[in-house]
Amino acid sequence: MIEISHVDKWYSPTFQVLTDCTTSVAKGEVVVVCGPSGSGKSTLIKCVNALEPFQKGDISIDGIKVNDTKTNLSKLRSRVGMVFQHFELFPHLKIIDNLCLAQEKVLGRAHDKAVTKGMALLERVGLKEHAQKFPAQLSGGQQQRVAIARALAMDPIAMLFDEPTSALDPEMISEVLDVMVDLAREGMTMMVVTHEMGFARKVANRVIFMDRGEIVEDAPKDDFFGKPRSDRAQKFLSKILSH
Amino acid sequence: MLGNFDFDVIRRALPYLFYEGMTFTLTLTALAALGGLVFGTALALMRLSGLKLLGRIAGLYVDFMRSLPLVLVIFWFYFLVPYIGQWLTGASRPISVGAFASSLITFIMFEAAYFSEIMRAGIQSISRGQPAAASALGLTYAQTMRYVVLPQAFRNMLPVLITQTIVLFQDTSLVYVLSITDFLGAASKVAQRDGRLVEMYLFAAIVYFTISCIASFGVRRLQSRIAIIR
Numbered sequence: 001m002i003e004i005s006h007v008d009k010w011y012s013p014t015f016q017v018l019t020d021c022t023t024s025v026a027k028g029e030v031v032v033v034c035g036p037s038g039s040g041k042s043t044l045i046k047c048v049n050a051l052e053p054f055q056k057g058d059i060s061i062d063g064i065k066v067n068d069t070k071t072n073l074s075k076l077r078s079r080v081g082m083v084f085q086h087f088e089l090f091p092h093l094k095i096i097d098n099l100c101l102a103q104e105k106v107l108g109r110a111h112d113k114a115v116t117k118g119m120a121l122l123e124r125v126g127l128k129e130h131a132q133k134f135p136a137q138l139s140g141g142q143q144q145r146v147a148i149a150r151a152l153a154m155d156p157i158a159m160l161f162d163e164p165t166s167a168l169d170p171e172m173i174s175e176v177l178d179v180m181v182d183l184a185r186e187g188m189t190m191m192v193v194t195h196e197m198g199f200a201r202k203v204a205n206r207v208i209f210m211d212r213g214e215i216v217e218d219a220p221k222d223d224f225f226g227k228p229r230s231d232r233a234q235k236f237l238s239k240i241l242s243h
Numbered sequence: 244m245l246g247n248f249d250f251d252v253i254r255r256a257l258p259y260l261f262y263e264g265m266t267f268t269l270t271l272t273a274l275a276a277l278g279g280l281v282f283g284t285a286l287a288l289m290r291l292s293g294l295k296l297l298g299r300i301a302g303l304y305v306d307f308m309r310s311l312p313l314v315l316v317i318f319w320f321y322f323l324v325p326y327i328g329q330w331l332t333g334a335s336r337p338i339s340v341g342a343f344a345s346s347l348i349t350f351i352m353f354e355a356a357y358f359s360e361i362m363r364a365g366i367q368s369i370s371r372g373q374p375a376a377a378s379a380l381g382l383t384y385a386q387t388m389r390y391v392v393l394p395q396a397f398r399n400m401l402p403v404l405i406t407q408t409i410v411l412f413q414d415t416s417l418v419y420v421l422s423i424t425d426f427l428g429a430a431s432k433v434a435q436r437d438g439r440l441v442e443m444y445l446f447a448a449i450v451y452f453t454i455s456c457i458a459s460f461g462v463r464r465l466q467s468r469i470a471i472i473r
Binding site for chain 1: 379
């Protein structure tokens with residue numbers, strides 16, 4: 001589904017953020033990307049739907065090349081859901097309108113159909129009664145659930161999560177993770193940048209460990225948690241699992 | 244001292260002052276603000292676009308306009324543009340533009356430069372995550388601007404935009420250099436005719452002051468009503 005091969009990215013000629021990154025996410029697979037901050041994991045996931053440009057290598061989604069100038073990027077992005085660290089709901093629109101905007105403007109759905117779809121998804125994430133509120137009236141966890149619903153409203157073929165729980169208060173993390181776990185169990189193709197190793201243990205098929213812009217480890221979940229082969233991954237795991 | 248004043252001259256001139264003068268002033272203000280906003284937003288988008296040449300052109304325009312006194316531009320535009328138009332089109336006579344059209348175009352050009360700076364600040368105040376989220380949903384650049392960035396930028400900037408419009412409302416009185424009958428022009432004509440300069444200019448000042456004050460007060464009310472809940 002998502003093929004990443006030999007991707008290099010420089011912020012400036014002397015500052016390389018991604019070095020020869022190669023991996024893939026198969027249909028229905030859940031891949032967790034972890035690593036210390038500054039390791040390039042967020043940058044990598046943003047390259048997947050071309051929110052960040054990269055200079056070398058190829059990324060393709062469902063056979064369509066992301067880094068081809070002939071690709072209709074808007075159309076491609078509309079098929080890949082993305083959830084951000086800081087939710088990025090549109091603050092001037094009501095919750096339901098946040099869900100309807102792209103359905104109507106990008107997919108061309110009629111307003112009442114978009115509302116029906118939006119309400120169904122809000123119900124699914126347990127926020128139906130908040131449809132007429134504005135984003136700032138919701139808690140962080142609720143906003144992130146709305147953001148997931150907003151992405152799902154586009155009927156995506158895959159979902160990208162960029163540290164979806166990092167900006168949340170601890171007591172709100174589980175409500176967001178529950179939604180993500182459900183999604184994973186339903187067979188959604190997911191690429192998730194996160195530090196939530198509990199989530200990885202529960203639903204990930206593979207875990208990728210990144211450090212200094214390189215993919216150091218790319219292993220099935222059980223192998224990764226059983227015996228990480230690299231020193232760096234071992235160190236990282238011992239730090240975040242120690243308490 | 245007030246005994247020497249004849250305030251009745253004001254009462255008699257009221258229909259003329261307001262029907263002719265104030266109508267012109269308000270029409271010019273409204274049209275210039277609207278035009279300035281449209282062109283100002285376009286200039287702001289040019290400056291913020293990734294295209295260096297477009298940004299450079301818009302930047303030069305804004306700097307140029309802001310470096311000239313408004314009176315000079317009004318004057319210059321009215322007297323020189325007919326000749327430039329003649330030269331450009333090769334017509335046999337200077338192209339007549341008309342005082343209203345000429346002053347309107349001047350104000351739009353001038354205000355566009357100021358509005359564009361306000362809009363630029365407004366657009367830049369939107370966090371980069373917002374357009375990223377919009378793109379990620381598949382919205383094109385134009386749709387992202389129209390549905391996500393500009394509505395928020397406008398709300399953030401509306402108080403400043405209206406304040407600038409109040410300044411514009413006062414600045415329109417500069418059309419007196421073209422002998423146009425705006426509110427101040429009308430007051431000044433009556434003042435000269437009846438020899439009642441003090442009364443008329445005092446009255447004109449009070450009217451400008453009152454309208455601007457009410458508008459400023461309105462801005463504050465509006466500000467609290469339309470602010471995006473954060």
